Amino acid sequence: MDILTSYSFIIVAFGTVILAIASGVVGTVSVLKGQSLIGDAIGHATFPGVVIAFMIFGMMETSVLVIGAVIFGVLAFWFINKITSESKISLDSALALILSSFFGLGMVLKSYVQGNSNFSGTQGIDDFIFGQAAYMLRSDVYIIIAAALISLLIFTIFYHQLRIYIFDEAYSRTIGINKNLMNTLVLLMTIALISVGLKAVGAILIVNILIVPAVIGSLWSNRFLNVLVIAGISGGVSAFIGTFVSTAFTGIPTGPAIILSLSILLILSLVVAPKGLGSKIIQSKKRGANI
Amino acid sequence: MSHSIINVNDLTVAYNNKAAVRHLNIDVKAGSLTAVVGPNGAGKSTLMKAIMKLIKPTSGQTSVMDDTSKKALKNIAYVPQKGDVNWDFPATVLDVVIMGRYVHKGWFKRPNNEDTRIALEALKTMKMTEYKDRQISELSGGQRQRVFLARAIAHDASIYLMDEPLQGIDITTEKLIIDTMKNLQKQGKTFLVVHHNLNTVPEYFDHVIILNKTVIASGPVKEVWSEDNINAAYYEMM
Numbered sequence: 423m424d425i426l427t428s429y430s431f432i433i434v435a436f437g438t439v440i441l442a443i444a445s446g447v448v449g450t451v452s453v454l455k456g457q458s459l460i461g462d463a464i465g466h467a468t469f470p471g472v473v474i475a476f477m478i479f480g481m482m483e484t485s486v487l488v489i490g491a492v493i494f495g496v497l498a499f500w501f502i503n504k505i506t507s508e509s510k511i512s513l514d515s516a517l518a519l520i521l522s523s524f525f526g527l528g529m530v531l532k533s534y535v536q537g538n539s540n541f542s543g544t545q546g547i548d549d550f551i552f553g554q555a556a557y558m559l560r561s562d563v564y565i566i567i568a569a570a571l572i573s574l575l576i577f578t579i580f581y582h583q584l585r586i587y588i589f590d591e592a593y594s595r596t597i598g599i600n601k602n603l604m605n606t607l608v609l610l611m612t613i614a615l616i617s618v619g620l621k622a623v624g625a626i627l628i629v630n631i632l633i634v635p636a637v638i639g640s641l642w643s644n645r646f647l648n649v650l651v652i653a654g655i656s657g658g659v660s661a662f663i664g665t666f667v668s669t670a671f672t673g674i675p676t677g678p679a680i681i682l683s684l685s686i687l688l689i690l691s692l693v694v695a696p697k698g699l700g701s702k703i704i705q706s707k708k709r710g711a712n713i
Numbered sequence: 714m715s716h717s718i719i720n721v722n723d724l725t726v727a728y729n730n731k732a733a734v735r736h737l738n739i740d741v742k743a744g745s746l747t748a749v750v751g752p753n754g755a756g757k758s759t760l761m762k763a764i765m766k767l768i769k770p771t772s773g774q775t776s777v778m779d780d781t782s783k784k785a786l787k788n789i790a791y792v793p794q795k796g797d798v799n800w801d802f803p804a805t806v807l808d809v810v811i812m813g814r815y816v817h818k819g820w821f822k823r824p825n826n827e828d829t830r831i832a833l834e835a836l837k838t839m840k841m842t843e844y845k846d847r848q849i850s851e852l853s854g855g856q857r858q859r860v861f862l863a864r865a866i867a868h869d870a871s872i873y874l875m876d877e878p879l880q881g882i883d884i885t886t887e888k889l890i891i892d893t894m895k896n897l898q899k900q901g902k903t904f905l906v907v908h909h910n911l912n913t914v915p916e917y918f919d920h921v922i923i924l925n926k927t928v929i930a931s932g933p934v935k936e937v938w939s940e941d942n943i944n945a946a947y948y949e950m951m
Contacts, residue, residue, distance in 0.1 A: 454802055583820055586812050589802040592793040596765045596786055597816040597868075640803060644848040649803045 431669050434555045434622075437563030438661040438680065441619045442631050444570035446657030447577055447650050448611045449632030450639060454588050459514070460502065462629035463521040465616050467498030469528035469625040472550050477535060482546045484562045484621060491617035498524055499609060525625070553624035553677030555665050562621055569618040573611040580607060585646055622665075624677035631657055634684040641695035660684040718743035718872060718903050719764060724773035726759050733759040735927050736773070741905050742920060746898055748908040748934075751924035752947050757907045758794070760924065761876050764905075765791050777872065787816060790865035792875040795857050800850050806860050807845040810835055813867035828867075835866035838893060855886035862890060866897075873897070875906045891917050914938060 425431050452458050468491035475490025476482065498520050505516040536544045549557055577584070587594040587604045595601055616628050623631060639653035664680030693700040717740035724737040734756035741747050749757050762768045764775045766783055777785035790813070813835070814828040824832075836842050839859040844852070852860065858878055865873055873894075879887050894904050894917075908914065914921055915934050923929040923937065925946040930937040 454799065456799075579821070582815060585804075586815065588799065589804060589809070589812070590793065590798045592762075592765075592767055592797050593791055593812075593864075595767055596789065596791040598783070598787075644803050644805060645808070646803045 425666065425670050431666070433560055433563050434558050434669070435662055435665045437558060437566045438555055438622050438665045438676065439658045440570045441566045441615065441622060442635070442657030442661035442680065443654040444573045445615050445619065445631040446635030446639070446653035446655075448573055448608070448615060450636035450650055450653050451584060451588060451608050452612065453633055453636035453640070458629070458633045459517050460499070461612055461616070461632045463502060463517045463524075464495045464498050464613060465625055465628040466521045466528075467524035468492075468495045468613075468617055468620060469525055469550060470494055470531055471497075471528075472620060472625075473528050473531040473535060473547060476544075476547060477531070477541070480541070482543055484559070484565055484618075487550075487620075488565060488617045491620055492613055494524065495613035495616060496609075499613070528625070549624075550620045551624050551626060552675040553620070553622050553627070553680075554668075555622050555676035556669055558621060566618045566622070569614045573615055576607055576611060580604070584608075622676055623680060624675065627677040627681050630681045630684060631661070634681075634688055635660075638684075638688050638691045638695075641691045641697045644697075656684065656687050660687055716743055717741060718778060719905065720776045720779070721760070721764065722774050722776070724760075724763055724775060725771045726756070726763055726768060727771045732771075732926065734763075734924070737924075737928055739922055739928060739931055741903065743903055744898065744901055745920040746894060746904045746906070746918045747920040747922060748906055748914050748918040749922045749924060750908055750911060750914060750946070751929075755925045755946070757924055758876055761791075761874055761905070761907060764874060765789065788870050789872045789874050790868035790870035792861045792865050792873065792878055794876045795854065795861070795881070800852075800857065802849065804849055805845065806836065806841060806847050806849060806852070806863075807832060809849060809860055810863045810867050813864040813869075816868060831869070832863070832867045835863040838866060839863040840889060853883070855882035858882050858890065859886060862893065866893075871901070872903045872905070875904065877907045877909060880909060911943065 449461065452461055471490035471492070471494025472487045475487045479486045502513075502516050502520050505511050505519070506513050511519070532547050535541045535547065546557065583594070583599045584604060586597070587599050587601070591601065612632065615632070619628050619631070635653035635657040636649070638656045639649035642652050643649050660683035661680050663683040665676055668674045668676040668679040692698045695701070719739070719741035721737050721739035725735050726733045737760065749760060751757055759768065763770055764777070765786060766775075774781050777788060807829075810832040811824050811828055814824055814831065818824070818828070833842065833845065836845055839862055841856065841859050841863060844856065849857070849860065862878065878890055898904065906918070908918070915938055919934055920932065921934050921938055922931045923942050923946045929946040930942040
């Protein structure tokens with residue numbers, strides 16, 4: 423229990439919890455729009471950006487690596503749009519294509535860098551694949567907090583517009599909501615959170631903290647605001663538990679620990695939540711009994 | 714009701730170089746109940762979306778109250794096809810109807826009691842009061858259409874543009890929607906409605922636009938609703 427009071431744990435847990443709260447809220451938009459996998463493709467695609475930023479600047483400074491991640495996130499999204507709008511390749515194929523080729527590029531570059539004596543201090547790159555909160559610095563946490571607060575602020579300002587836009591895009595446009603602005607804001611918030619969260623959660627699993635909290639939220643409530651709040655809380659709680667577990671037991675990466683906590687929360691919700699499978703089964707049994 | 718409230722001037726819209734509608738010239742009379750009819754692929758939804766500036770015309774233009782800018786759209790309550798909407802979205806019936814009020818509020822104010830009152834009034838008109846707290850995914854097709862019309866009423870526009878509001882709904886809802894339209898017409902509102910049932914055109918509407926990529930006929934039902942015009946739209950190769 424010394425961990426809970428240790429200064430470094432408190433700092434790191436604070437960072438991952440805030441990250442997961444903001445991701446849970448922002449990710450709800452993609453989930454309700456049916457675009458969850460775009461986040462997955464972007465998550466994987468940021469990895470080569472991290473490696474290239476390291477190759478160019480030669481340092482493991484998060485602020486530098488985040489820029490590489492953001493650029494590659496935007497690049498991946500641009501490619502996905504270009505492919506789907508100008509060829510007959512469908513969205514899911516385009517996503518798979520971009521996800522795997524970008525991540526493959528990242529792995530090749532990583533191996534090259536780590537096997538090359540011109541680069542030093544390359545071990546840290548591995549942390550960006552699965553995440554390792556224990557190695558997070560205070561400065562990393564500050565960047566997370568900045569990105570999370572800015573995202574939540576933007577979300578709050580555009581809350582009403584986003585809500586109508588997600589529900590009914592055509593109507594929202596006729597009452598003056600700018601579709602491109604909405605898409606751009608959601609994309610930027612998503613890419614920003616993915617990029618700052620890489621070191622904590624890792625490129626492979628980061629999409630999880632964008633999607634699963636929203637799914638949990640939708641199982642518990644019929645109101646958009648409640649779904650957002652529940653998504654934020656589930657993300658935050660899971661991040662805390664995951665960070666604790668990975669700090670307490672050496673060798674357990676933070677990303678998978680957080681994701682496992684979220685998965686457990688999801689399974690529990692599926693069983694007991696009002697809109698989960700459990701209550702559906704009970705309802706259909708009741709109906710059966712009435713016939 | 715002589716002057717025209719919506720003008721379509723030489724409108725052509727093409728998707729991937731294929732024309733969906735060609736050189737349309739249409740005047741929708743203020744205070745009319747105007748039906749838009751035509752076979753599948755005639756460009757009915759395209760016309761509606763072009764008026765709402767949801768799609769860019771290839772050539773020509775549309776105007777509302779003599780204004781070609783997007784600002785004029787504030788005067789229109791648009792009711793999209795039911796299928797165009799995410800019905801799994803976490804919202805109640807009342808939430809959706811209150812969405813119709815934002816157009817008057819600016820984006821950073823929360824809906825107040827007056828907005829809620831207007832929304833509840835609209836639900837009452839559509840006989841949906843008892844469903845106000847119901848999750849929208851649990852509604853039937855007819856109930857969804859009632860909610861849409863309630864939102865349009867709460868929007869309080871002078872023009873209603875409705876894309877197939879009577880598609881896939883029960884007869885009670887159909888009668889209710891038509892009665893509501895006729896009541897609103899008495900208050901000076903204008904309706905432009907995509908409609909698929911040819912038998913009910915003379916009963917429900919006073920004006921009609923018969924469309925099949927071009928305007929086959931357009932005007933008062935009494936004058937243009939003829940077998941020749943209908944055949945020209947539905948049975949002859951264009």
